[in-house]
Amino acid sequence: MSEYLLEVRNLQTRFELFRGTVKAVDGVDFTLREGEILGLVGESGGGKSVTGFSLLGLIDPPGRIAAGEVIFRGENLLEKSEEEMRRIRGKEISMIFQDPMTSLNPLQSIGRQIGEMLALHTPLSPADRRKRSIELLREVGIPNPEDRLENYPHQFSGGMRQRVVIAIALAANPKLIIADEPTTALDVTVQAQILALMENLVKRFGSALILITHDLAVVSEMTHRVAVMYCGRVVEEGPTRELVRHPFHPYTKGLLESIPRLSGERSRRLPQIPGMVPSLFDLPPGCSFAPRCGYATDLCRHEAPRMRAVAPGRTVSCHNPVQGGEEAEGHGR
Amino acid sequence: MSAKKEGFFKSEFFHNFVRSPGALAGLFIVTFFVVLVTAGPLFTPQNPYDIGSLDLMDAFKPPVWMEGGDPAFVLGTDDQGRDLLSAMVYGSRISLFIGLSVVVLSCVLGTFLGLVAGYFGGRLDSLLMRVVDIQLSFPAMLVALFIMAAFGRGLGKLVTALTIVGWVLYARTVRGSVLVEKKKEYVDAARLIGLSPFPIILRHVLPNILTPLIVIATIHVGTVILTEATLSYLGVGVPVTRPSLGLLVKNGYDVLFSGLWWSSVFPGMFIMLLVFGINLLGDFLRDEFNPRLK
Amino acid sequence: MLKYLLKRLVQMIVVLFTVSVIVFLVMSFTGDPVLMIVPPTATDAQIAEARTALGLDRPLWVQYGVFLQNLLRGDLGVSYIFKRPALTLIVERMPATLELVFFSVLLSLAVALPCGVYAGARPNSPFSRAVMGGSLLGISLPSFWVGILLIFYFAVEKGLLPSSGRGATAPLFGIPFAFLTWDGFRHIVLPAVTLALGTLAMLIRLIRAQIMEVMRQDFIRFARAKGVSWRSLFFSHALKNALVPVVTVFGMQIGSLIAFATVTETIFAWPGMGKLLVDSINTADRPVIVAYLMIVAAMFVLINFIVDIVYTLIDPRIDLR
Numbered sequence: 001m002s003e004y005l006l007e008v009r010n011l012q013t014r015f016e017l018f019r020g021t022v023k024a025v026d027g028v029d030f031t032l033r034e035g036e037i038l039g040l041v042g043e044s045g046g047g048k049s050v051t052g053f054s055l056l057g058l059i060d061p062p063g064r065i066a067a068g069e070v071i072f073r074g075e076n077l078l079e080k081s082e083e084e085m086r087r088i089r090g091k092e093i094s095m096i097f098q099d100p101m102t103s104l105n106p107l108q109s110i111g112r113q114i115g116e117m118l119a120l121h122t123p124l125s126p127a128d129r130r131k132r133s134i135e136l137l138r139e140v141g142i143p144n145p146e147d148r149l150e151n152y153p154h155q156f157s158g159g160m161r162q163r164v165v166i167a168i169a170l171a172a173n174p175k176l177i178i179a180d181e182p183t184t185a186l187d188v189t190v191q192a193q194i195l196a197l198m199e200n201l202v203k204r205f206g207s208a209l210i211l212i213t214h215d216l217a218v219v220s221e222m223t224h225r226v227a228v229m230y231c232g233r234v235v236e237e238g239p240t241r242e243l244v245r246h247p248f249h250p251y252t253k254g255l256l257e258s259i260p261r262l263s264g265e266r267s268r269r270l271p272q273i274p275g276m277v278p279s280l281f282d283l284p285p286g287c288s289f290a291p292r293c294g295y296a297t298d299l300c301r302h303e304a305p306r307m308r309a310v311a312p313g314r315t316v317s318c319h320n321p322v323q324g325g326e327e328a329e330g331h332g333r
Numbered sequence: 334m335s336a337k338k339e340g341f342f343k344s345e346f347f348h349n350f351v352r353s354p355g356a357l358a359g360l361f362i363v364t365f366f367v368v369l370v371t372a373g374p375l376f377t378p379q380n381p382y383d384i385g386s387l388d389l390m391d392a393f394k395p396p397v398w399m400e401g402g403d404p405a406f407v408l409g410t411d412d413q414g415r416d417l418l419s420a421m422v423y424g425s426r427i428s429l430f431i432g433l434s435v436v437v438l439s440c441v442l443g444t445f446l447g448l449v450a451g452y453f454g455g456r457l458d459s460l461l462m463r464v465v466d467i468q469l470s471f472p473a474m475l476v477a478l479f480i481m482a483a484f485g486r487g488l489g490k491l492v493t494a495l496t497i498v499g500w501v502l503y504a505r506t507v508r509g510s511v512l513v514e515k516k517k518e519y520v521d522a523a524r525l526i527g528l529s530p531f532p533i534i535l536r537h538v539l540p541n542i543l544t545p546l547i548v549i550a551t552i553h554v555g556t557v558i559l560t561e562a563t564l565s566y567l568g569v570g571v572p573v574t575r576p577s578l579g580l581l582v583k584n585g586y587d588v589l590f591s592g593l594w595w596s597s598v599f600p601g602m603f604i605m606l607l608v609f610g611i612n613l614l615g616d617f618l619r620d621e622f623n624p625r626l627k
Numbered sequence: 628m629l630k631y632l633l634k635r636l637v638q639m640i641v642v643l644f645t646v647s648v649i650v651f652l653v654m655s656f657t658g659d660p661v662l663m664i665v666p667p668t669a670t671d672a673q674i675a676e677a678r679t680a681l682g683l684d685r686p687l688w689v690q691y692g693v694f695l696q697n698l699l700r701g702d703l704g705v706s707y708i709f710k711r712p713a714l715t716l717i718v719e720r721m722p723a724t725l726e727l728v729f730f731s732v733l734l735s736l737a738v739a740l741p742c743g744v745y746a747g748a749r750p751n752s753p754f755s756r757a758v759m760g761g762s763l764l765g766i767s768l769p770s771f772w773v774g775i776l777l778i779f780y781f782a783v784e785k786g787l788l789p790s791s792g793r794g795a796t797a798p799l800f801g802i803p804f805a806f807l808t809w810d811g812f813r814h815i816v817l818p819a820v821t822l823a824l825g826t827l828a829m830l831i832r833l834i835r836a837q838i839m840e841v842m843r844q845d846f847i848r849f850a851r852a853k854g855v856s857w858r859s860l861f862f863s864h865a866l867k868n869a870l871v872p873v874v875t876v877f878g879m880q881i882g883s884l885i886a887f888a889t890v891t892e893t894i895f896a897w898p899g900m901g902k903l904l905v906d907s908i909n910t911a912d913r914p915v916i917v918a919y920l921m922i923v924a925a926m927f928v929l930i931n932f933i934v935d936i937v938y939t940l941i942d943p944r945i946d947l948r
Contacts, residue, residue: 601772
């Protein structure tokens with residue numbers, strides 16, 4: 001069988017709105033191995049979350065998945081019926097949402113919500129489910145799990161709620177977890193804890209993780225590989241350490257340079273990528289990044305580049321990749 | 334100027350409007366009534382309040398399609414020989430007038446009080462909101478009934494009573510909006526440089542409250558017309574000299590048991606039609622302006 | 628919990644007190660009650676005497692004091708027309724109104740719940756659209772007109788159901804109710820339907836809207852990502868969340884029903900509190916009007932209170948501190 005747990009090829013998800021058609025995901029390719037942690041990075045509105053939802057088939061009208069393949073364990077998920085997808089959700093692939101304040105049913109105890117997950121996907125008896133729920137809560141670091149099983153979501157803080165959500169996501173021991181900006185809605189101090197927790201658990205349970213985030217700093221710490229998205233497309237993909245040290249795509253380079261550093265010259269201005277992300281209703285012709293790119297040529301402005309390998313394990317979608325693996329300023333490790 | 338007009342016709346609002354059977358039906362009905370009350374009196378066979386033009390011999394005539402009907406009185410006549418259709422046209426005028434005037438007055442009063450409460454906050458705000466809450470815990474119709482029962486029938490009194498009952502919803506909405514704006518940073522910025530933030534808040538609040546107010550107001554017109562009809566039916570609404578559709582129904586009720594159904598059925602049908610048209614529009618507007626559906 | 632109850636109790640008393648002041652003040656402007664009591668041939672001297680006897684020559688605030696005092700003792704005045712205590716008159720008629728309201732509530736719920744829930748579950752189905760159109764029409768109907776139509780068709784034309792009155796009654800716990808007899812039940816059908824229509828229509832729309840709103844929320848999507856079936860999503864997750872706010876609105880509607888019962892009772896000559904009120908307005912029987920308002924105000928305040936308590940019981944997020 002394939003070496004990959006997940007292969008996404010040319011995924012295209014569109015939203016048909018009155019103002020026009022939004023190509024939220026416009027040809028996304030990436031791969032994922034078992035137990036691997038992939039960071040899916042990009043600015044807000046760049047299509048990352050929609051990609052995540054598309055993998056699980058959770059796109060509702062006016063959105064639709066227009067093209068592409070999502071090969072999970074050898075099978076194309078996009079060809080599956082809703083019934084078949086339902087069996088996969090939670091059991092093989094589960095998802096962690098961004099906002100823990102709204103992910104949980106406010107009128108049900110968390111014990112019941114975890115129990116539901118277990119009842120759906122495991123053959124455990126109610127008594128065993130309760131035991132397992134307590135275990136799971138303990139794993140995610142919730143103190144006094146036996147007592148807190150009966151509590152309602154509003155009785156937990158944001159960080160605690162996200163832990164509960166993580167517990168639910170892990171409950172059926174899925175092969176793949178999609179985490180959609182899991183810490184964006186949390187306090188900075190809590191963010192690190194939650195990320196560490198996730199890294200730990202994912203490694204122990206042997207699940208693969210797609211970590212969707214706009215925070216490149218987070219990604220560089222935690223992930224094995226990174227896929228950088230811009231305007232609905234993956235512009236660069238590769239092993240994290242290498243990508244961070246030697247980015248090929250100008251956008252990636254720009255992102256890395258704009259991360260504030262504790263060391264090095266302090267008197268310099270923080271570099272920023274000039275310009276703004278274009279409206280998805282009105283994408284520029286050719287390469288979407290061209291208007292903001294310091295290396296853009298006429299070719300870039302006319303013809304959209306395609307993903308190609310520029311080094312072993314490194315793919316990029318650019319006519320003029322940053323050659324020679326120029327070190328992104330100050331990021332040598 | 335023409336660009337703006339053109340823009341409207343290309344807008345999503347317009348696009349959805351012409352594709353919504355409900356909205357179109359509502360517009361048609363409301364336009365029909367507007368035309369009816371403005372142009373109608375010119376065409377009605379008779380002015381039903383001109384006593385001199387009435388002939389008691391015409392009384393109790395059924396509608397033209399029934400036996401005994403008279404083509405001069407298409408929908409029949411009442412106990413005084415008044416042509417029902419003419420009475421309905423004049424009655425619609427009164428009903429619509431009351432509806433619109435109450436809504437305009439309530440809206441102005443409510444918006445003003447809401448702005449004041451929201452802007453000044455503190456005790457004034459608490460007091461006002463207590464009043465609103467207390468008033469809202471009692472059914473509007475009963476409060477209006479009580480006021481009219483105490484002060485007697487009359488057009489002006491009716492409009493006043495219904496306004497007293499009706500301002501609360503506007504006040505609450507506007508106040509909420511002001512509070513949201515007050516929290517924004519530009520208010521602090523303005524205060525810092527010594528400017529009164531009030532005119533700026535106003536400028537920011539008004540566009541935000543415009544759409545909810547339009548929705549509330551539209552639906553409110555329908556509510557007022559129904560309430561007025563009910564009050565008039567009970568005898569505490571419009572005076573006898575200016576019968577609204579509700580009062581016409583009441584007059585018809587008195588002769589209902591003799592089998593003379595048309596004098597109560599038709600005016601009631603008009604009320605229903607008018608309010609239905611208004612509600613169709615209101616429904617469409619509410620769905621269109623609901624930000625969460627976008 | 629106790630502190631909350633106490634706080635509410637105080638609030639309720641304040642509201643009732645305010646209402647009593649307003650009612651008293653407004654009613655004191657309604658003309659001279661003395662003229663209602665004395666015979667038309669009374670001389671000026673006799674009128675003045677009557678005025679003093681009734682305490683109507685004293686300053687307004689003193690009169691209010693007397694009014695309040697009497698109120699607290701349960702004395703709400705004596706009807707000018709019936710020459711009996713107003714309170715008694717109202718209490719006598721309360722069962723009739725309550726039974727009418729009760730059946731309307733039952734009818735509304737029985738129809739609105741299934742229709743509203745179904746329309747919410749399948750918002751774009753033909754049934755749902757029909758229901759929406761019908762309910763919009765329903766809230767546009769003048770209830771008194773509907774009553775008239777029903778009377779005309781069922782009573783005058785077809786003679787199937789009685790057009791007015793309450794019919795025979797039978798006692799339950801010593802209180803006479805009409806629905807316990809077949810004759811009484813026949814009498815209650817038309818008024819109950821008339822009264823129920825507006826509420827029914829409103830409820831259907833509300834339930835449908837609430838369900839659609841809830842189904843759009845994040846936690847539903849999250850449950851879906853868990854692999855929960857649509858059926859479970861709807862019934863285990865969405866429904867309760869959607870219906871909780873409906874409870875509050877419905878509670879308020881009961882107050883509205885009591886108010887609109889005045890109209891329904893008038894049309895059908897149903898001998899309840901509402902009809903008494905309308906008659907009293909027409910005969911300028913001030914004590915009865917005042918008594919009705921005070922009693923009904925107390926009822927509304929009580930209903931609101933109960934609704935609030937029920938709401939805190941069903942929504943775990945509400946903290947009573």
